[in-house]
Amino acid sequence: MQSIEVVLAMLLAVVASGYLVRVVPVSLPLPLVQIALGAGIAAISGHGVRLDPEIFFLLFLPPLLFLDGWRIPKVGLFRDKGTILELAFGLVVFTVLGAGLLIHWMIPAMPLAVAFALAAIVSPTDPVAVSSIAARVPIPKRLMHILEGESLLNDASGLVCFRFAVAAVMTGGFSLAAASLTFLWVAFAGLAVGVIVTWVISLAQRWLSRHLGEEAGSPILVNLLIPFGAYLVAEHLDASGILAAVAAGVTMSYVELSGRALATTRVQRAAVWDTVQFSLNGIMFVLLGEQLPGIVQRAAAAVEDSGHVSRWWLLVYALAISAILAALRFAWVWVSLRVTLFKAREAGEPLQRPDWRIVAAVSLAGVRGAITLAGVLTLPLLLPDGRDFPARDLVIFLAAAVILVSLLLASLGLPRLLRGLALPDEPAERREEDRARREAAAAAIAAIEKARHALSEPGAADADLYTNAAVRVMANYQRRLADSAMPGSVAADRLRAADRAEMALWLAALQAEREAIFRLARDYELSDETSRKLVRQIDLMEARYR
Known part of the structure; x- marks a missing residue:
């Protein structure tokens, strides 16, 4: 013992x-x-x-x-x-x-x-x-x-x-x-x-x-x-x-x-x-x-x-x-x-x-x-x-x-x-990251289009719903491709600055979401099971941005 x-x-x-x-x-x-x-x-x-x-x-x-x-x-x-x-x-x-x-x-x-x-x-x-x-x-x-x-x-x-x-x-x-x-x-x-x-x-x-x-x-x-x-x-x-x-x-x-x-x-x-x-x-x-x-x-x-x-x-x-x-x-x-x-x-x-x-x-x-x-x-x-x-x-x-x-x-x-000590820049690493971002964005846009066509039938009443949802989801990826089309280091620097700004806004929003859910759970307006599920989704989103 x-x-x-x-x-x-x-x-x-x-x-x-x-x-x-x-x-x-x-x-x-x-x-x-x-x-x-x-x-x-x-x-x-x-x-x-x-x-x-x-x-x-x-x-x-x-x-x-x-x-x-x-x-x-x-x-x-x-x-x-x-x-x-x-x-x-x-x-x-x-x-x-x-x-x-x-x-x-x-x-x-x-x-x-x-x-x-x-x-x-x-x-x-x-x-x-x-x-x-x-x-x-x-x-x-x-x-x-x-x-x-x-x-x-x-x-x-x-x-x-x-x-x-x-x-x-x-x-x-x-x-x-x-x-x-x-x-x-x-x-x-x-x-x-x-x-x-x-x-x-x-x-x-x-x-x-x-x-x-x-x-x-x-x-x-x-x-x-x-x-x-x-x-x-x-x-x-x-x-x-x-x-x-x-x-x-x-x-x-x-x-x-x-x-x-x-x-x-x-x-x-x-x-x-x-x-x-x-x-x-x-x-x-x-x-x-x-x-x-x-x-x-x-x-x-x-x-x-x-x-x-x-x-x-x-x-x-x-x-x-x-x-x-x-x-x-x-x-x-x-x-x-x-x-x-x-x-x-x-x-x-x-x-x-x-x-x-x-x-x-x-x-x-x-x-x-x-x-x-x-x-x-x-x-x-x-x-x-x-x-x-x-x-x-x-x-x-x-x-x-x-x-x-x-x-x-x-x-x-x-x-x-x-x-x-002055550390040398890592140009090769940055180029790899930028290329991966571009290819990932292009693949994501293609997948969204394919999924939209699979989910909505032509002439269906909710076709506009899927189309609008696809436009919203693709907007971020299209912006990434547009920024990457700019010349050289300007595109990379602008893309990284935009990512930093977006990350700060997302983190602030996710923190507010989580605090609201905890407040509802403390006031017994939300069950423990539902609160845990929602907080986990928020935590996974925050882990992505951190």
Whole structure:
């Protein structure tokens, strides 16, 4: 019962963190506030939550990775695929090898395989932590897309490397050839499982809905279960459940393009997933804060194994590892940029050299977060022979310390680094939006004409009614087409200004409608059922304009 109370307190802390981050006088990223609240819970309750590592991994990672894969911009992912792959795979391997060797040299009592495991689990970056920091500073959209794509793929690559390192500790040996073959199976089978599971479930759900119907909430519940299904099937086949969850999310984004889901389902599903993402990320950071006092105590006892007596060596290790990771990331980004510029010059392509602050921001934005925490907590407690896992508490502490240091460095450095940066315009994005608006308006007008002819028979008494209704509905779309016929940027600017004005008027009108309906319901002049129905329609209209 007490554990349930602690979990409820953590959920309450996640809710409180969303408000506290807005009222504290100092600009702090949301994860740091959640960690502080978790530490407060530990100090008050005196009773920690101890989860089985595999259960912890299953509960938290699949839905988060699935959502990352679902929502990542595909155009940006494919456009900058070279840069993203270099960061997501090349940088991860470079970090695992470089940081692993340096950590083992710095802490000889930590076995080399354990050092590689630590380096692997701190290699993935966390887009949620970066986004919370970048919310108050300007970051070019293309750079954010690159960071999001990197974090999506390096979650999988870092965790796969982590599992190989842990397996080497458990078995006492490592074969590069066997590991390479295993990696190919783990990677490709995991990707295939994610794609197949998502398509099969989507097709089955569509068939059942068409022939048997469905309850209103069942599509959302099925959508929530897909990442867990893909993860468990992949793990059962000794493939990567992590990659399966990522592939399932990417596949879901293509399934979504079929447009078969109802509009209300999409609105409700988006709200549910936003809540799940906020809750799971928040709980993991609160859990880190809740376990931090115990982690520090156990790590202080473990530091004696490294030949030091003073607990200050924990801080030295944490800062040194953070500096190693930052230096390796900066070196990789700098070399990668030089190679890209050289290839562009050789091919005769015009390529503008980016501002040095952008390059520094990519290096500084390597913030560790939820994935690192979730992964490191899955370290086994015992070896197969019954001995304690070597330096487990020290590894958990150092991973947690790297999360804290990277959050502090990014929260202090990114705003100062990018303040006053002139962001380039996004002409291609605006042209795409304008073209989509024109084609959508033309398709809407054609559909209205077709529907008018289908609804009204020639000579019918109500033919004028349908004609007048069609004229009113088409007026907005015809204005959009008329504005788009104006030359170049004048048309786009006028169209956007008209949209802003229309949005402000609609919002004011919808707010007045809703208040009138609530007033009638309070005065018992309108039933609860009718008021809920009308308010929901208004809310959906408002969601469109917001």
